[in-house]
Amino acid sequence: MGVTTGKLRLGVLGCSRHYSLRVATPLASSLLVEPYGIASRNAEKANAYAQKWGFQKAYGSYEELLADPNIDFVFCPLPNHLHLEYIKKSADAGKPILCEKPLGLNAKEAVEAAEYCEKKGILLMEAFMYRFHPQWIRAAEIVNSGELGTVMTTTGIFSYTNTDEKNIRNIVETGGGGILDIGCYTVSTARLLMQAEPVRVVCNIKRDPVFKTDIYTSAMLDFGEGRVSTFTVSTQLFPWQRVRALGTNGTLAVEVPFNMYGDVPGRIHVDTGIGARTIETEIADQYLQVFDAFATAAAEKQTEAPTSIKDAVANMAVLDALFASAESGNWVQVKRY
Numbered sequence: 001m002g003v004t005t006g007k008l009r010l011g012v013l014g015c016s017r018h019y020s021l022r023v024a025t026p027l028a029s030s031l032l033v034e035p036y037g038i039a040s041r042n043a044e045k046a047n048a049y050a051q052k053w054g055f056q057k058a059y060g061s062y063e064e065l066l067a068d069p070n071i072d073f074v075f076c077p078l079p080n081h082l083h084l085e086y087i088k089k090s091a092d093a094g095k096p097i098l099c100e101k102p103l104g105l106n107a108k109e110a111v112e113a114a115e116y117c118e119k120k121g122i123l124l125m126e127a128f129m130y131r132f133h134p135q136w137i138r139a140a141e142i143v144n145s146g147e148l149g150t151v152m153t154t155t156g157i158f159s160y161t162n163t164d165e166k167n168i169r170n171i172v173e174t175g176g177g178g179i180l181d182i183g184c185y186t187v188s189t190a191r192l193l194m195q196a197e198p199v200r201v202v203c204n205i206k207r208d209p210v211f212k213t214d215i216y217t218s219a220m221l222d223f224g225e226g227r228v229s230t231f232t233v234s235t236q237l238f239p240w241q242r243v244r245a246l247g248t249n250g251t252l253a254v255e256v257p258f259n260m261y262g263d264v265p266g267r268i269h270v271d272t273g274i275g276a277r278t279i280e281t282e283i284a285d286q287y288l289q290v291f292d293a294f295a296t297a298a299a300e301k302q303t304e305a306p307t308s309i310k311d312a313v314a315n316m317a318v319l320d321a322l323f324a325s326a327e328s329g330n331w332v333q334v335k336r337y
Contacts, residue, residue, distance in 0.1 A: 008295045009036035011071035011095070013062045013086055014078045015049040018100070023075075024053045026262055026285035032295040036072075039065035062086060066093040073098065073298045075127075075291075079168050080105055080175025087113045087124060096123040096298040098291070102184050103309075105175050107316040111337050114309045123298055125305035126312035128188060130258055132289035134281035135266025136192075139245075139254055143193055147272060149249030154193045156186035156231035158258055160239045169235060170211045177213035178235045179205075179319055185258050186243075187318045188311075190221055190229035193245040193252075197314055198321075199224050200333050205326035208236070219322055222331070249273065260286055313337050 010033050012019055027033055036056050040046035043060030050058035059065040066074070066089055073096040076086050084104045090097040097117070103110040103126045117124040130136055143151060160182075162169055169176045191197060198221035206216040215236045221229040243257040250272035260266055262285030269278050293306040317335050325332040 007032055007034040008072040008299055009034050009070055010073060010075060010291075010295075011037040011039065011065045011068070012055075012075045012077070013039055013065065014076075015040045015045055016077040018077050019075070020049075020053060023287045023291070026288035027291055028054065030288055030292055030295075032292045032299070036070065037065050037068060063089065066090060066095060071095060073123075073295065076100060079171075080180055081173070084109045084113050088116050091117045091120040091122040091124070094120075094122065096294070098125050098127050098294045101126050101128055101312075102175075102180050102316060102319065103312045104316065105180070107313060107320045107335065107337060110313045110316040114313055117309075121303075123294075123302065123305055124309055125294055125297075125307055126309070126315075127290055127294075128185075128307055128312075129286040129290040130185065130189075130260070131192075131307055132293055133260050133266060133286040134284050135254060135260065135268055136257075138266075138279060138281050139252060139268055140192060142252055142268075142270065143195065143245065143247075147250060147270075148245060148247030148252060150227075151194055151245050151247040152227050154190045154229040154243065154245045156189055156229070156243045156257075157233070158182045158186050158241045159232070159234040159237035161237065162235050165211065170208070170213055172212045176211070177215070178217055178233045179214050179322055181235065182258075183217055183219075183231070183233045183322065184315060184319060186231035186233055187221070187322075188315050189243050189254075189257060190231065191311075191315065191318070193243075194223050194227060194229060196223050196227070197336075198222055198229070198318060198334050200331045201318060201321045201325050202331045203322040203325040205323075214326075217322070217326070219325075221318065262286070262288070 038055040039059040046058035074090045077100045203219040216234045244253040253269045255267040265280040321332045321334045
């Protein structure tokens with residue numbers, strides 16, 4: 001792997017704006033990952049992208065990239081409806097896969113992807129980058145320590161405004177909509193802070209009259225014994241994000257929980273009976289962190305990804321239940337896989 005530089009050579013499927021906007025710059029400083037190949041269904045587009053973002057090779061198809069023996073692992077930021085297909089194709093090519101969230105369109109696809117890669121002996125991970133930022137590592141430590149007592153409730157909000165009818169996030173057939181795009185984060189953080197899986201959920205969804213995607217969602221996750229998480233996500237609301245946990249002995253809030261900057265410290269506000277404090281965590285880029293963590297696991301041929309694939313499946317099961325609840329208007333049990 002990565003014989004020339006000692007780094008693992010990365011292949012990226014698709015000339016994604018997400019990669020250029022958030023990943024390319026921090027990854028340039030990685031000591032473990034070398035951006036090597038970029039693939040598009042348009043060779044001219046791939047060549048231009050490669051020149052701009054420092055890839056050595058460009059390919060006119062995703063399959064051509066996967067066939068290149070020099071590619072050590074693959075990043076898949078393709079539209080949601082293509083995730084399962086290219087997870088399987090990457091596994092067939094013997095390439096470990098770091099896949100953008102969500103892992104698939106539903107829990108069934110997530111399970112299928114996980115089982116397929118397990119049979120092939122290929123490492124697969126959902127790219128929940130926030131988990132690797134020091135602010136979330138510290139937040140989890142505080143919860144685990146018992147400083148907040150028993151966390152009884154969490155609240156989350158994640159919103160932005162996107163009304164471009166051509167944007168992939170507004171195309172329902174390709175897995176667009178707020179729940180799959182950002183609701184996955186508010187569910188994931190709730191499960192992390194509550195240190196449990198919800199038993200049932202209830203959800204209300206407003207859909208765009210033209211796009212038909214879910215544009216405004218409010219939900220409640222019931223963890224049993226009176227423990228409840230609530231959240232709101234929207235793709236047509238003032239941009240905002242916050243996460244708070246409230247326990248029997250204290251409260252914790254993460255100031256910028258999801259789109260955390262890579263050049264300033266993270267900030268966690270903690271209030272207990274002793275007093276209130278603001279914790280500033282070290283400056284780190286969460287995208288560099290997640291790629292380096294996955295590259296390490298791939299290089300060491302670890303059988304378990306830094307973020308368990310079981311966690312990805314469990315998160316998707318909650319998203320499925322949210323959609324089912326919104327459709328039925330009732331509480332829905334979360335399926336276990």
